[in-house]
Amino acid sequence: MTPEQDKSTEQIARQARRMKSTRDHPGPSPLRGIGTFGMVGWAIAVPTVGGAFLGLWLDQVAPQGFSWTIALILGGVVLGAIMAAAWINREGGER
Template identity: 65%
Template sequence: MNDEDDRAASEIGRRAGRMKNARDKPGPSPLRGFGTFGMIGWSVAVPTVGGALLGLWLDRVAPQGFSWTLALLLGGVVIGVFIAWGWVLKEGNDDDRS
């Protein structure tokens, strides 16, 4: 083999390596942000609505001097924010590893 064949073979090897690397470690999808945004929204919305519904039921069953609905609505928001915060931290750690 001559010098030109060696250069061609090494160029083919470099290109194959880049292609394999791109296939094994694809970049982040543009739609991944929408998925994360939706997951964070659901993480806050579900506990908030659940707390409000439970509060409405408790207001009918066990009335108190305060509103169960407002208390559990606020509690649901707080729990949802902590869940969303966990998701954001997890997604950030996943991005750091790639």
Template identity: 55%
Template sequence: MKTDNTSQRSQPDNSSVQEIARKAQRLHHSRTNPTLSPLRGLGAFGVIGWSVAVPTVAGALLGIWLDKAYPQSFSWPVALILGGIVLGVMVAWEWIARQQREEEREAQHIRSTSEAQKQTSASKDAASEVIIARQTNSQEKAGKELKS
């Protein structure tokens, strides 16, 4: 004999609803309160390293070529390696400053969003209090009218 399970399927059990709500709450919390990942730090080291290494190596290669093509009393590779290091440090410095500005903007956005949510919540609370006070007053008036 087959039994009809449609009534069991139509209503989810309470534990799965709570689990979904908990996961949604964790996801919302992680999006509104991002944490710094260790991988983000490694990525920053990588970007900074490459921004210094590439101009330095490019300067060395260009210096070797210039030393062969246009010999001078000074060493082209040494001069261009130093120039590459200076250029790479300037690029890395600008990248770090840009990252800090972005983080400050994100933090400001999060602060303003949370303050707006607090204000909205406070205004909802105040509106609820007004509604409750009106209902209480109307109930008291109705009670007085019944007594008289």
């Protein structure tokens, strides 16, 4: 092999390693960020709205000196925040 062919082979091998590295470790995607934002939003919204509806029903069925609706909305927000934090930590651990 001539020295010129060695350089060409070396360049091709280097380029192949770079392409494999890029394929194995893709960079951050804007769509992934939007997906994470949406998942966090739903993780908080669903328990909050569920708590509101359950609270409205409990206020009619079992009235108390406090508002079930407000208590369960706050509980839904806390539960949703915990679920969202757990999801973000699990996703962040993959990188």
